[in-house]
Amino acid sequence: MAIEASTKPNIVSDFDDDDDDGPVVFKRSNTAAKQNQVNSEGKKPSSSTANGQNANTQKGKTTVPFSKASPMRSPPPSLKASSSSAKGSPAKSPVLTSKTPSPLDDRLKQSPQPNASSLDKKEDGSVSNGLENDDEDFEDHKPLSARLKGNNNNANRGPSAPKADTSPISRINVKSAFDDSDDEAPLSSRFPKSCGGTSGGKHSDPDEKKPLTSKLQQNGSTTLDKRQKSSFGSIKRPLDKVSSTGTSSAKKPKVSNTYTEMKVKQVSVKAEQKADDDDHIPIAQRMKKSISSDIKANSTKITKVTKVDSSSSKKINKKSKKIIKNSKYSKSTKMLPSSGDGQKKWTTLVHNGVIFPPPYTPHGVKMLYKGKTVDLTPEQEEVATMYAVMLETDYMQKPKFKENFWTDWRKLLGKNHVIQNLTDCDFKPIYDWHQQQKEIKKQMNSEEKKAVREEKMKQEEKYMWAIVDGVKEKVGNFRVEPPGLFRGRGEHPKMGKLKKRIRPSDITINIGEDAPIPECPIPGESWKEVKHDNTVTWLAFWNDPINPKEFKYVFLAASSSLKGQSDKEKYEKARKLKDYIESIRASYTKDFTSKDVSRRQIAVATYLIDKLALRAGNEKDDDEADTVGCCTLKVGNVECIPPNKLKFDFLGKDSIQYVNTVEVELPVYKAIGQFQTGKKQNDDLFDKLDTAKLNAHLKELMPGLTAKVFRTYNASITLDEMLSKETKEGDVAEKIVVYQTANKEVAIICNHQRSVSKSHGAQMTRLTEKIEELKGVLKDLKIDLDRARKGKPPLKDSDGKRKRNLTPEAIERKIAQTDVKIEKMERDMKTKEDLKTVALGTSKINYLDPRITVAWCKRHEVPIEKIFNKSLLAKFAWAMDVDPEFRF
DNA sequence: CAAAAGACTTGCACCGACAAAA
């Protein structure tokens, strides 16, 4: 098949890019994009997918522009796909009108009882959602949202009303949602349609698709170590794809098919330098070289890459190419492992350790105590500065913060220090000094800033990459956390405590047995320990200074193959739940009335997790903020509102408030009442339950099932269903609005919130003023229209000048334009208000199966770049070649 | 079996770069 076609050139280039060393990030994309375009034009589809690229590519340093709208690299079949897609989304039903057709309906039918969910907002803006749903009992397959929809009372309607209680939550109304959407239109974008569409591949064979390219890219990055003997499959991302539409299986069993291997030349990575070297040029060069040769070889495109994997040889063989078409190769280790093999996560691992923050440089600015300057040692000054810098934050309003800070700082001052209490301290001089420093930094011109950035880059470069099984991968957090004052969220008992500086002797390194041990960056010191554990993915860890029983790990970046794989497995597990959900729901429904209290609690808890997307709720220690999840709900967190509504109000993860009033099935309502009787407000609602028991039970229902899978499942199925139902013919901007609306729905279900920006109020005020102004204009125009019709001249404008005489028709046109403008502004305002407390990003990053998005983009010719930014494209590289017909 | 360890995912805030508006 043509598929393979990746042209070599591309490949090469890609590599080069990579070589650039990391920095250039998106070049690839560019290239990729180009390729795509090209393809679309007629060339072969190579899918240069993001896949490969990402992993390595990223880097970015410079910003390379990256492709603009490159269409997705759609798989060959694209054309069809697209067309098909059209059909794919069968329902084109008009969105607005129909209320959400499906879900509700279905449910309705199914279940008799409606629920309503309503959200409430809080006045302060905090959201709460009360959703009222009408849901029916179960709609098994239906996404929560769907169920929820039921009633929406709240429609979000009031556009302008700022506070309308409409709150975000209104998810339910479809209509309303749409309305919003309209507003949103922002994305105007145009894009190349060409691309999007995908090409024409015809068949949909999944396999065929473009895999090759992707692979290639990935490979590109790789470098091999010479020493390694193991085979290097350099392939980057394993994406194994699933065969066509995802059969889910992919995950574990992996088989790797062919690997594409690039040839990588191997660089030898030598010890210290290695990484650097490689990065720099080597790889690229190598790659190129090899590649070039290859290229020559085949004039045609090559699809496959080859690599050498030499096993032991370090040399390069050039290539053995394999064809890959579909294959996805997996990396050897990764794929397989998961499923069964032991738990091996990697075979070879090379990296340079971590980078430490610079030592403290005393500034010498004196703080005041009882009005007089005080001399502090550098150590004392360092901590005082940490506090001074936070003078304008909300932490200063928290007594606990001050108390904890004082306790720790006093230890440094000593009992007999002049400073005897915090109240008489004045940190203002240090605060001012700090503000000044910030200002100076801000004033630097771009040249200087660039120089600073480059200098930093240069120092950090070697730490940014790791070579995992011969593939160069980005490291996530290679910077050791600097000392500071602990900023716990909510009412954390430890806020304000000094988080001490981490030293090499606190750090344990995990690295391949054959890899050189990273040199300790601080002279005279050494690592706490060096391990070679290939059953874990961390590169290093240290104990959290605030809570010594906990660890801080250094992992690979999200764009890495290792992370991509587990991400994919996560979604496959959630998809599997689809096959079980019906019976699980039937099962817990039956247990609502079980005689066994424990069983009843499990049933109700599972119901809440499924229906409301609550988190499991592990037990917490006393030295943590007091937040809860499903299993740890307190009696006082749930209020029974006759006849069958429950009002939830509690602080969840990150002390984010969850407020929601929801209608539930009568047995659930009664069961909750029973669980509450005879208990105090602060007692556990589910006294016979904890997450271990709950998850153990869930595992009996479906292998590997845990509470969090429900969140992933409900989020993804909601997106999938909303997209397929609501997407209609139209331009890209409209489709994007549909996507955002669905995304928003999911965010609301998951209670993903964000704080209202400080300027929100001012922004709304400004918009209101503008609208008022336009309305004034409108009024004048209407008067002028009247006058014009009577042959009188228009009124003078505000400056007293005479306006031009216009024909009534011209004035009518102006009026119409102004009306449109006002409507748009009002819609924009409403959208802004609606979204002011809703965070869309979290669900996009963690809960929505990217294959849903990618497939939808392919079907509807929406450039994936319109939905996923650069980092998401990199993170979801494994999902890029999904079949356009993929459904969650 | 429960508690402690350990490993990994999820989530919000902040910050700087850049774009759009004034």
Next chain:
DNA sequence: TTTTGTCGGTGCAAGTCTTTTG
């Protein structure tokens, strides 16, 4: 040009869940 607003990236806290330990 200056100010304002958005967005991507980073930082690191806070969850979930598994495995080990006693």
